[in-house]
Amino acid sequence: MTQNGNSKQARAIRSVRRVHRITGIVLFVAFVFMSISGLLLGWKKNSGGFILAKSEKGTSTELSEWLPIDSLNAIAFQVFRDSISTVKMPELNRIDVRQNKGMIKFVFEEGYWGIQLDGATGELLQIERRWSDLIENVHDGSILDHWFHTNGGLKLIYSSITGLALLLFSITGFWLWYGPKRMRKRKQISK
Known part of the structure; x- marks a missing residue:
């Protein structure tokens, strides 16, 4: 592959890294709540009656x-x-x-x-x-509808944004791992 092809791929990787970083910064709090609540929900039946009576x-x-x-x-x-x-x-x-x-x-x-x-x-x-119900509401975003007295709209927005962001993280994370490998392989082949 030519030097021009490598520089295009390097620019693409930098762009992907930027998207990955900005998305992570913006959604950090939502991801923390989702991950902690998800862990608690996974353990609810093994919590000795604290999370789920x-x-x-x-x-x-x-x-x-x-x-x-x-x-x-x-x-x-x-x-x-x-x-x-x-x-x-x-x-x-x-x-x-x-x-x-x-x-x-x-x-x-x-x-x-x-x-x-x-x-x-x-x-x-x-x-x-019923702590497990509260944790589920935090996890899926329906607690926002409860607090702001809306009818499911905020939950839908929250779950759509976090779900799409997780998909974007998966794709960009894969590319951040695979892109440099691909560039190194192309360099070795061109030598």
Whole structure:
């Protein structure tokens, strides 16, 4: 290859290095949050109940023996008011039925609270702080929608930018590794 070809490739590598460096500087904080939250999510089931609370067992796995969902719902809301907060009415995020454990879990929107009840008796099994939900919201950017009261738009922007940047990092990182190897090989061939 000619000297001109090597200088073109060297310019291309410098441009790629510049893009790689600027993208890294701009998105450093987002990547730190994504990597730490990703590590925590990977370890959530092995955290000894700190990140993800243990699902307790109820008395019966037979749904026919369970209290009606509306009764269990009323009990969960009462437990929330009695044990967590009397200030405001909680907003229910989801109901998680665990038939194989005889338990039903009520997950509330504010404060990442969860209440586990025995499906058959309605007895309180556990009040949990759902740190794994908070970590997931940080990881996927939906915490921004929660803070700014938007409807999924910020999460979409955050995940698109970080996903595209990670793809760009992979491509430019590969080229920063491969480009100089290719130049050295061409130099050896031309000698």
